[in-house]
Amino acid sequence: MSKIKTIGILTSGGDAPGMNAAIRAVTRAGIYNGFKIKGIYRGYEGLIHDEVKEMTTEDVSGIITRGGTILKTARSKEFMTPEGKQKAFETCQKEEIDALIIIGGNGSLTGAREFAREYDFPCIGLPGTIDNDVYGTDATIGYDTTMNTIMECVDRIRDTANSHERIFFVEVMGRDAGFLAQNCAIACGAEAAIVPEEVTDFDQLAAFMGRGIRKSKKSCIVIVSESPKCGAMFYADRVKKEFPEYDVRVSILGHLQRGGSPSARDRILASWMGVAAVEAVLQGQRNVMIGIRNNDSVLVPFSECIRTDKRFDKRLLTVLDELSI
Ligand code: F6P
Numbered sequence: 001m002s003k004i005k006t007i008g009i010l011t012s013g014g015d016a017p018g019m020n021a022a023i024r025a026v027t028r029a030g031i032y033n034g035f036k037i038k039g040i041y042r043g044y045e046g047l048i049h050d051e052v053k054e055m056t057t058e059d060v061s062g063i064i065t066r067g068g069t070i071l072k073t074a075r076s077k078e079f080m081t082p083e084g085k086q087k088a089f090e091t092c093q094k095e096e097i098d099a100l101i102i103i104g105g106n107g108s109l110t111g112a113r114e115f116a117r118e119y120d121f122p123c124i125g126l127p128g129t130i131d132n133d134v135y136g137t138d139a140t141i142g143y144d145t146t147m148n149t150i151m152e153c154v155d156r157i158r159d160t161a162n163s164h165e166r167i168f169f170v171e172v173m174g175r176d177a178g179f180l181a182q183n184c185a186i187a188c189g190a191e192a193a194i195v196p197e198e199v200t201d202f203d204q205l206a207a208f209m210g211r212g213i214r215k216s217k218k219s220c221i222v223i224v225s226e227s228p229k230c231g232a233m234f235y236a237d238r239v240k241k242e243f244p245e246y247d248v249r250v251s252i253l254g255h256l257q258r259g260g261s262p263s264a265r266d267r268i269l270a271s272w273m274g275v276a277a278v279e280a281v282l283q284g285q286r287n288v289m290i291g292i293r294n295n296d297s298v299l300v301p302f303s304e305c306i307r308t309d310k311r312f313d314k315r316l317l318t319v320l321d322e323l324s325i
Contacts, residue, residue, distance in 0.1 A: 004122065004281055006036040008052070008097035011069040012043035012076070012108035015258055016128045016142025018266035019069040022103050024060035025274020031057055033278055038097055042072045043104070044079035044111055047088040052095045064267055067145075067260045073104075079111055089119045098122070099286070101277050103141070105129030106306065109289060113302035116287045124277045125289035125302065126270075130258055133177035135308040136300030137291030141273065144265040146173075146257050147184055153253055154188040154221060161219035164247060167209055167239065171224045171232035171252040178225045180257075182316055185223040191324045194224045194235065197312040202238060209239065209246070211324060272297060 009026050011019045023039070030037040039059070041051035063070055078084035092100070099122040102112045109125045116123040127134040132143040150172055161168045170190075174180040178195025185193035192208035194200045209220050224232040236250045262270070269292060276290045276297040288299040 004035070004098040006038055006095070006097050007099050007101055007278070007281060008038045008040050008047070008092065008095070009055070009071070009101045010040035010043050010047060010103070011071050011073045011128065012102060012104035012111065013073060014105065014129060015068045015073050016130050016140070017067040017145035017258070017260055017262035018141040018270040019073075019103055019128050020060075020063040020066050021262055021267045021270035022126055022128060022141055022274045023069065023071060024063050025271040026101050026277055027055045027060045028057055029275045029278040033282060035278070035281070038095055039071050043074040043108070044076035044084070044088060045074040046072075047091050048076065048078055048084050049087075050091045050094065052091065052097075064271075065261050067258075067262060069103075075107065076111075079115075085115055085118060088115065089121070092121065099124070099281050101126065101281075103128040105131060105140070106134060109134070109302060110306050113287065113306055116302065122281070122286035123302075124280050124285065125305075126273045126277055127289060127291065127305075128270075130173060130180070131175050131177050132179040133175065133310055134289070134305060135310045136289055136293070136298070136305040138293050139265075139269060141266055141270045142258075142262070143179070144269070145260060145263040146180060147187065148263050149257055149260055150180065150184040150253060151187045153251075153256070154184065154190065154223070157251055158188070158219065158221060161221055165218040166247045166249055167220040167222070169222050169224050169232035169236045169248070169250045171226055171250070173253070173257050174225045177310070178312060181223045181225040182312075182320070186316060186320050186323070188221065188223070189324070190221040190223045190320070192222045193317065193320055194222060195312075195317075196225055196227065198314065198317060202242070205235060205239070206242070208324070209243070
């Protein structure tokens, strides 16, 4: 039997649609299994500064439909320092928190691994990020909703692109990963995707565009992964310079990609992962992330999911290429 009585839950890093569904699942499954659940506000910041509140089943009522996170979130610099972690540990002692469930992306899981290692503290991670760049799980909480949001936006942009016979460079989020750009490009019938995992030279880009512009509908959409140096603006400027005859526009979707009510898929994923996290605590598991792989829930050691890059399937770029002729 596990000696854990109280589980603390927090969301950390960028918010993602479905985080609330995960908070609800952990709270309800935790209470169902006899645990006390304590919500920690503003991620690791709240753990450092003791912003903690006991959660009831009513507190999570109606939140499955809501984007963002009711617990708020932050990217805590202080938690990266030894003093920050020490204060966080003191809060756990004061609040009698015996285990933590952390919902977030790679940075948040790295924080959890270090805290777990330094204080021998049981931590369970749930992958929550729109970027889908966490190893060990087929999808992360928020990724599906964001793909749908981007798809809706690009479908609208296509109307304008067609009507004005324009070339659009649409920039999407993803941090260092091209999952959103690649898969949304396929879903939107875009002419090309520019992703960090693949070098795109200018000749290639010119070929993509020629293809789009040759089409009867005479528009071209290129989905570009965000990048500090060569995002959508960079490519659009190049094209404007080299092909002044084209009417080029840029659309940077920005933070609208992170908000909104979660899709059915994200609600189910988050609910399943939340229940699996509580089961993991019951089984005495520690320092693992819950993943869903091949329709099965799995436990992935923190060390493995942090150290390994998630495989980016370049075959899907071929799918895009063949279908955009
Ligand atoms: O990790 C999620 C994410 O939305 C990335 O796609 C993006 O690069 C980053 O967060 C933006 O962070 P912020 O909201 O802090 O500007």
